[in-house]
Amino acid sequence: MPFTDKDTSARIARARAARIAVPAVCHAEFPSALQRADPLSLLAQQDSGRVPQLLPLRYTRLAASPLSYFHGTALSAAADLAATPRTGFAVQACGDAQLANFGLFAAQGRKLVFDFADFDETLRAPWEWDVKRLAASFEVTAREIGHPAGQRRRTVLAAVESYRLAMHEFARRTPLEIFFAPPDPRTLRTVAAHRLGPARRRASFRHTEIRDGRLKLAARAPWAVAAGRLGGDGDPATLADRLCTVLRPYRRTLGAARRAMLDRYRLADAARAAPGPTSSGARCWVALLVRTDTGDPLLLQLKEARPSVLQEYTGTSALDSPGRRVVAGQRLIQAAGDVFLGWARSPGFDGPARDFHVRGLRDDRGSGDVAAMTPDVLRANARLCGWTVAKAHARTGDALAIAAYLGSGPGFAEAVREFATACADQNERDHAALRRAIRAGRVAAAGS
Template structure:
């Protein structure tokens, strides 16, 4: 995690020692098929505790395409990453740094800045795991959208090189300077100029009156109100005052990203003395990284909120968490945040090669900023060095990972055809 007072020379030596232990070229390694855990077994393990009626929807979405499968298969990839060489340099990792998990969000003054937009899997972990998942996701995306191999290679290298260049820049800055750093405006203009304007769409919604499979819909507002009351009590006095006088007016279930389908997620509309307020209330479970990092289990809601506060570029004054047993008698954790404004989230499958490459550079820069804030930028920069060795190795890893992702997706579809896996077709 962040350095604690050691001088720059010692931190550089730490990074170079890590390079001696794990050569940068070794990051091209991907686990052999026979050495991997069965991804379908890992996915099935995540079904425990989720709303049963939503599980066929989850598998239907996973089966839709190799890109959809990649986005939802964060746990199988975590298992693969755990089997690769580790530098030993830790950061607050996103845990699910696929390219669709980066977007442009509104900062004060309505300025759009790149940021991570989902923190469900965040946990302290090796920095290179995030870089590898990002790069593999770009390769999968390029294949999905028909980008030629040369373009896919340029996109993957753009992300890793942007990360390396940014980390070298952050290594010479203070914590305050890193926090307020801004990206190269060129890629930002390319991405912002080619995306539809308007607020983020909340995704498929189901009114509370039609929610089944999770208790009586008529009492959902009361149960969700209990979560919000606990959340509000956990806020500081100033933030509690902001919510004073607001009441829960309407509830709708939000279908989360494919990896978390089956967990509880709602949009809660609050009305009160000021403008209406929409909060997202999302169930938090164990991070997919937890068993591979040796992290002790704890409050999942607190984990998500802590990781988000440490790494996000634009803070959320309404961010908080709560724990309740009001749904099925089990203690369940939730994170609460304001529904993002601006243009959070990214439809990477609709990007041309040039736009995807610009997005890749923004992702690499954003990831480096998050890692520099929570890890040792000097040591990581020293490990990366100034040449293309690491980028080329991670590009090789990404190709091997995308190949395996296609085989895993095909295995899921075969399991559905055999009847081993139940999937909704809608």
């Protein structure tokens, strides 16, 4: 049923009231030291339930650089964002909308798609949290690369202004038009040229190899490590059976056509995956399935699902299973769906019952070399990420109200840029505190 003029007026009036209650300038605020929770305590809080033998690796990765630390501290970010003003408009948020969590994919028909690549924290939450996290990620990334302050400012503003302009455009479109809206082709080409360029192709590798006459997963650290090579794997002899306890309930979450397709494959090999700082220490496996008649491969990622870092701060009632929450959120905000996306709860995989979300492992994700990004390339990524976040929010929230709140001026973008700068400053201090804790022996890291 379409909105009436009365509905539209009410939504715009609500947005204008929000602008009075929470002016754009308020979004520059970053929590003071007295308002913030201790970031090292928050990191320790997340250690609970992870594989103990992998925790030193987690802290080694977090300590590598301020950017690595930023990648792995979604909980600290959520705690900081929860202390900032809220406009009152909720969307299905990514929950960790940072540059590292976007990728290029070949969708159905080999069409190139730029989209979210990580949904571990997705939950219904204030739209501005994703925008602020995204803006901060570009400030931190630009500092890591060594871009001067003026270039960093332009990049952060590009991300937020792209979001604002896209939201105004989506506010004028129907839900179907939003769903099928394509990104700006010139910006997409600029991003793709870097992410899928010659250097990227030379560095890529196949996930499988022939060993002893059989197709096996290629054990190439840190991407994948053979079972039994790391502590906490359990008995390698029982790994196939334990993974099957995940795959069986996962199969039931697929539609009939996808179940029929999956049933043509059998489990042939598995390896522990080594995800980035955010998920280090969580259980994550790559399963190689082969077609029973031809031996063609199918790669699935089975990743432990945990409660969203946003859950404590939003008051949102999550679904009964963290795995189901991730899958439902991904289906809401991802433009090109994953055919093999599903979830499972396994009562006997590794001690207590654990939740997993499962997806096809795509070889064609383009992440690019961040260190090689020029200011122009990073700005193109900022515009594309801002547009992508706006599209997801427009699909799951009130695009008209958000657009009306944002207005036609640069006030919101300038305020969020200030927030991003303060956040990057604090990120550097928190990273330094972690390194001091490792040197003092209060935090155990690999090789410390």
